[in-house]
Amino acid sequence: MADLRNNFVGIKSPNPFWLASAPPTDKAYNVERAFKAGWGGVVWKTLGEEGPPVVNVNGPRYGAIWGADRRLLGLNNIELITDRDLYTNLREMKQVKMNWPDRALIASIMVPCEEESWKAILPLVEETGADGIELNFGCPHGMSERGMGAAVGQVPEYIEMVVRWCKQYTRMPVITKLTPNITDIRKPARAAKAGGTDAVSLINTINSIVSVDLDNFAPNPTVGGKGTHGGYCGPAVKPIALNMVAEIARDPETYGLPISGIGGITTWRDAAEFLALGAGNVQVCTAAMTYGFKIVQEMISGLSDWMDSKGHRSLDDICGRAVPNVTDWQYLNLNYIAKAHIDQDACIKCGRCHIACEDTSHQAITQFVDGVRHFEVMEDECVGCNLCVNVCPVENCITMVGLEPGTLDQRTGKVVDPNYANWTTHPNNPAARQAAE
Amino acid sequence: MGTTQSGIHRGRLAPTEYETNFSDLHPRLDDHEALVAADRCYFCYDAPCMTACPTSIDIPLFIRQISTGNPVGSAKTIFDQNILGGMCARVCPTETLCEQVCVRNTAEHRPVEIGRLQRYATDVAIATNTHFYERAARTGKAIAVVGAGPAGLACAHRLAVAGHDVVVFEAREKAGGLNEYGIATYKAVDDFAQAEVDYVLSIGGIEVKNGLKLGRDFTLSDLTANFDAVFLGMGLSGVNALGAEGENLPGVVDAVDFIAELRQAADKATVPVGRRVVVIGGGMTAIDAAVQAKLLGAEEVTICYRRGKEQMNASEFEQDLAASKGVMIRHWLQPKRVIARDGHVAGIEVEYTEMRDGKLTGTGETGVLAADQIFKAIGQTFEPAGLGSLAMASGRIAIDAEGRTSVANVWAGGDCVKAGEDLTVTSVAQGRDAADSINRMLAAGAQPSIAVA
Ligand SMILES: Cc1cc2nc3c(=O)[nH]c(=O)nc-3n(C[C@H](O)[C@H](O)[C@H](O)COP(=O)(O)OP(=O)(O)OC[C@H]3O[C@@H](n4cnc5c(N)ncnc54)[C@H](O)[C@@H]3O)c2cc1C
Ligand SMILES: Cc1cc2nc3c(=O)[nH]c(=O)nc-3n(C[C@H](O)[C@H](O)[C@H](O)COP(=O)(O)O)c2cc1C
Ligand code: SF4
Numbered sequence: 001m002a003d004l005r006n007n008f009v010g011i012k013s014p015n016p017f018w019l020a021s022a023p024p025t026d027k028a029y030n031v032e033r034a035f036k037a038g039w040g041g042v043v044w045k046t047l048g049e050e051g052p053p054v055v056n057v058n059g060p061r062y063g064a065i066w067g068a069d070r071r072l073l074g075l076n077n078i079e080l081i082t083d084r085d086l087y088t089n090l091r092e093m094k095q096v097k098m099n100w101p102d103r104a105l106i107a108s109i110m111v112p113c114e115e116e117s118w119k120a121i122l123p124l125v126e127e128t129g130a131d132g133i134e135l136n137f138g139c140p141h142g143m144s145e146r147g148m149g150a151a152v153g154q155v156p157e158y159i160e161m162v163v164r165w166c167k168q169y170t171r172m173p174v175i176t177k178l179t180p181n182i183t184d185i186r187k188p189a190r191a192a193k194a195g196g197t198d199a200v201s202l203i204n205t206i207n208s209i210v211s212v213d214l215d216n217f218a219p220n221p222t223v224g225g226k227g228t229h230g231g232y233c234g235p236a237v238k239p240i241a242l243n244m245v246a247e248i249a250r251d252p253e254t255y256g257l258p259i260s261g262i263g264g265i266t267t268w269r270d271a272a273e274f275l276a277l278g279a280g281n282v283q284v285c286t287a288a289m290t291y292g293f294k295i296v297q298e299m300i301s302g303l304s305d306w307m308d309s310k311g312h313r314s315l316d317d318i319c320g321r322a323v324p325n326v327t328d329w330q331y332l333n334l335n336y337i338a339k340a341h342i343d344q345d346a347c348i349k350c351g352r353c354h355i356a357c358e359d360t361s362h363q364a365i366t367q368f369v370d371g372v373r374h375f376e377v378m379e380d381e382c383v384g385c386n387l388c389v390n391v392c393p394v395e396n397c398i399t400m401v402g403l404e405p406g407t408l409d410q411r412t413g414k415v416v417d418p419n420y421a422n423w424t425t426h427p428n429n430p431a432a433r434q435a436a437e
Numbered sequence: 438m439g440t441t442q443s444g445i446h447r448g449r450l451a452p453t454e455y456e457t458n459f460s461d462l463h464p465r466l467d468d469h470e471a472l473v474a475a476d477r478c479y480f481c482y483d484a485p486c487m488t489a490c491p492t493s494i495d496i497p498l499f500i501r502q503i504s505t506g507n508p509v510g511s512a513k514t515i516f517d518q519n520i521l522g523g524m525c526a527r528v529c530p531t532e533t534l535c536e537q538v539c540v541r542n543t544a545e546h547r548p549v550e551i552g553r554l555q556r557y558a559t560d561v562a563i564a565t566n567t568h569f570y571e572r573a574a575r576t577g578k579a580i581a582v583v584g585a586g587p588a589g590l591a592c593a594h595r596l597a598v599a600g601h602d603v604v605v606f607e608a609r610e611k612a613g614g615l616n617e618y619g620i621a622t623y624k625a626v627d628d629f630a631q632a633e634v635d636y637v638l639s640i641g642g643i644e645v646k647n648g649l650k651l652g653r654d655f656t657l658s659d660l661t662a663n664f665d666a667v668f669l670g671m672g673l674s675g676v677n678a679l680g681a682e683g684e685n686l687p688g689v690v691d692a693v694d695f696i697a698e699l700r701q702a703a704d705k706a707t708v709p710v711g712r713r714v715v716v717i718g719g720g721m722t723a724i725d726a727a728v729q730a731k732l733l734g735a736e737e738v739t740i741c742y743r744r745g746k747e748q749m750n751a752s753e754f755e756q757d758l759a760a761s762k763g764v765m766i767r768h769w770l771q772p773k774r775v776i777a778r779d780g781h782v783a784g785i786e787v788e789y790t791e792m793r794d795g796k797l798t799g800t801g802e803t804g805v806l807a808a809d810q811i812f813k814a815i816g817q818t819f820e821p822a823g824l825g826s827l828a829m830a831s832g833r834i835a836i837d838a839e840g841r842t843s844v845a846n847v848w849a850g851g852d853c854v855k856a857g858e859d860l861t862v863t864s865v866a867q868g869r870d871a872a873d874s875i876n877r878m879l880a881a882g883a884q885p886s887i888a889v890a
Contacts, residue, residue, distance in 0.1 A: 068476045069472075069473055069476060070472075348540040348541075348543040348544045349481075349485070349540055349543065350479045350481040350482070350540045351481050351482030351483055351484075352479060352480070352481065352482060354482055355482035367482075367483065373483075373485070393479050393544070394544060
């Protein structure tokens with residue numbers, strides 16, 4: 001059996017599945033249930049300063065987009081940090097940590113960008129026995145208007161400064177949670193590292209308007225006739241999160257910085273992908289909010305069974321394995337040539353590959369052969385783009401087959417070159433031409 | 438309550454049983470079910486289902502409109518091709534038409550529920566009384582349509598949209614043809630046939646004259662003399678005889694008459710049925726009569742068909758439906774003689790059959806099935822009357838590819854012609870296409886003719 005035990009910046013948990021800071025981790029009742037269900041750790045719902053807590057809207061907080069059969073694909077929220085008293089939270093955290101010593105309990109914190117505020121809260125948190133802290137520099141709504149959350153996360157200098165305070169005033173490991181609402185994710189990651197962070201976690205939610213109520217002409221969720229942008233999460237954000245994780249993992253300046261991967265993780269497979277792209281563990285929010293805590297059982301058994309089937313013994317065997325294979329476009333091998341191939345036995349003859357290629361691509365798929373409805377790739381037209389594979393409703397019906405070096409590419413009339421050659425040396429590249437001259 | 442007495446009796450069941458037995462076979466999908474069902478459609482390119490539909494409804498488009506929350510737009514897509522799309526959604530043997538060729542069959546042996554989705558969309562439009570067509574400016578042309586069945590109604594509607602004035606001559610008391618008098622009760626509940634007729638006629642410009650019968654009250658030449666064009670959609674009004682001794686005894690009934698009586702009865706408890714019923718035939722009519730006899734409380738219902746299961750005209754789905762209601766289907770049996778007791782049917786003597794040298798032949802072995810009621814359902818025939826010299830083909834009206842008959846300015850379609858299957862949807866297609874052909878003819882006539890040198 002694969003060993004799923006996780007050691008993330010010294011914080012130990014029986015598995016790499018943590019609940020992200022959000023409603024599922026807002027109070028002892030939920031967290032107790034989560035641990036009973038098997039979650040390896042939780043990042044407690046973000047704590048604010050001492051004093052009267054923030055208030056949430058009293059109307060709807062969530063909007064969503066759905067796929068087939070109303071499967072939730074993307075969730076959007078306008079919730080703030082915890083709206084419960086700081087001391088109530090701290091008391092409950094301490095009790096829960098005592099009850100569950102083998103699980104990770106992280107405190108998420110968001111206080112004003114002043115040294116005194118951070119200096120004040122850190123000892124209170126440390127007293128609970130929490131395993132670490134996560135700095136919430138991500139919340140894109142409400143808090144950012146008050147100079148916190150994303151307002152800090154979007155200014156690398158602030159990140160560095162706050163991280164430095166935290167490292168100064170606590171012995172707990174510091175995880176810096178990044179906002180994706182920024183052009184280049186490497187900048188805040190570098191700043192966090194410069195401030196001395198132990199790890200980064202990402203992504204927090206993405207600025208979004210999820211839909212518009214067409215009867216009232218207002219964004220959803222609509223609160224008393226008006227709406228605002230909220231934070232987007234769930235399966236739809238996974239590709240964005242994966243890219244940001246990979247960018248940090250392969251940036252020479254942040255290379256080796258531990259990453260807690262977050263964003264759209266719904267199944268063991270999603271989690272494994274984050275781990276492969278350099279995450280040391282993962283955090284989940286929307287999937288738990290959609291299906292309840294039990295999904296962690298599928299995640300644990302799925303990850304473990306997959307690792308067994310591939311001979312991976314521990315998380316170290318898979319973490320970061322895909323990072324060396326992420327490269328820039330200009331280094332992709334232009335001599336690799338693939339053609340689509342349609343398995344006629346699997347084909348159900350819906351014609352979608354044909355119309356996609358015919359209307360919007362390269363006119364490389366037949367509709368009729370000898371007057372009979374028949375879909376077949378014309379290799380002398382196929383550019384190997386993969387669109388047909390993606391629109392085909394039958395899995396593995398259309399596959400991309402690489403041409404062997406030495407064989408003829410019927411489209412170009414050229415023999416496939418066995419040598420690697422990329423854009424940097426391509427004759428059509430003006431920069432390459434200049435260098436040659 | 439009810440009775441199991443031998444003979445032919447009404448009120449065999451308790452009142453609530455009638456209600457359950459004759460309720461909607463496939464109730465309308467609710468909004469959620471419709472979304473789930475619609476979602477299974479792959480929006481195929483040049484979709485096979487569209488080709489299989491005799492009226493060529495753009496099925497992927499109307500299903501996509503349902504899935505995007507636009508059932509009204511969906512209904513228009515359907516009605517554009519088939520103004521009786523509501524009835525077709527209920528009665529089409531989809532398992533041998535659109536749904537048979539659905540690519541989902543290849544994928545997972547279960548087609549998209551096209552018929553039920555079609556019903557969902559058309560029901561929304563009819564229930565909300567949403568209309569999509571307006572008459573073009575009046576052309577001053579007058580057209581006679583004979584028969585207010587699916588073929589006649591589809592033809593009349595198209596012609597009315599084009600601005601012509603249409604007069605429909607209908608022998609029966611109500612319009613609708615077999616939609617009103619033939620389709621099984623549980624396929625078209627809540628008087629849907631009349632609701633649909635009203636919906637179709639609301640286009641305006643169509644006058645239905647009931648109780649007027651071609652051949653009895655007027656002739657084809659009367660019509661050609663008074664109208665710019667004529668469409669014949671009389672269906673099949675004759676019934677094949679058994680050719681067996683005793684077939685005129687009381688208790689031997691035409692299945693279509695029994696079905697019509699049942700359809701017209703407001704209270705199904707008033708329709709009498711035998712305790713033991715034998716139905717002779719192997720088509721849709723035989724199945725419908727047998728199933729409905731069973732639903733009326735007959736204890737034992739047996740269909741006797743003179744050939745094998747493979748040759749039955751009734752679809753697999755219809756046969757399964759009959760079996761599920763407890764109807765026994767027996768093959769390779771032909772009727773020889775109706776047996777009487779006290780002047781009433783007591784049974785039927787049947788003979789086993791077989792194929793010998795490619796011909797159906799009696800084997801000589803006979804047996805007797807006890808019965809107090811016998812339904813004849815061995816096919817309907819066309820009864821020409823008042824048609825003058827109109828050319829026939831295989832006992833029905835001969836037409837060309839556009840629906841034109843041998844007489845100038847006379848078109849025909851539906852069951853009374855020999856083309857396509859005898860189905861509601863085929864009749865609609867033929868009525869509609871004949872209307873298009875009539876339109877072309879009238880439009881060409883309206884142009885000043887130019888001599889081609
Ligand atoms: C019992 C039964 C069940 C069926 N079930 C199905 C089914 O489930 N699905 C399916 O697709 N099809 C079914 N069919 C077939 C379908 O009903 C017919 O194919 C369809 O109704 C034919 O339409 P039509 O307009 O040609 O003729 P009809 O529907 O027969 O209409 C003809 C009309 O013309 C009138 N008429 C006849 N003679 C004259 C005259 N001389 N002068 C004036 N008016 C006249 C009639 O009164 C009638 O109103 C069934 C048929 C039967 C008999
Ligand atoms: C309702 C809601 C409230 C959230 N509140 C917080 C919060 O207080 N602090 C925080 O760091 N992240 C918060 N998040 C962000 C999540 O922790 C997580 O980063 C994000 O949802 C992406 O993960 P997911 O796709 O698994 O949901 C919240 C998310 C949701 C849906
Ligand atoms: S890979 Fe692209 S070009 Fe080739 S057949 Fe598929 S869609 Fe057409």
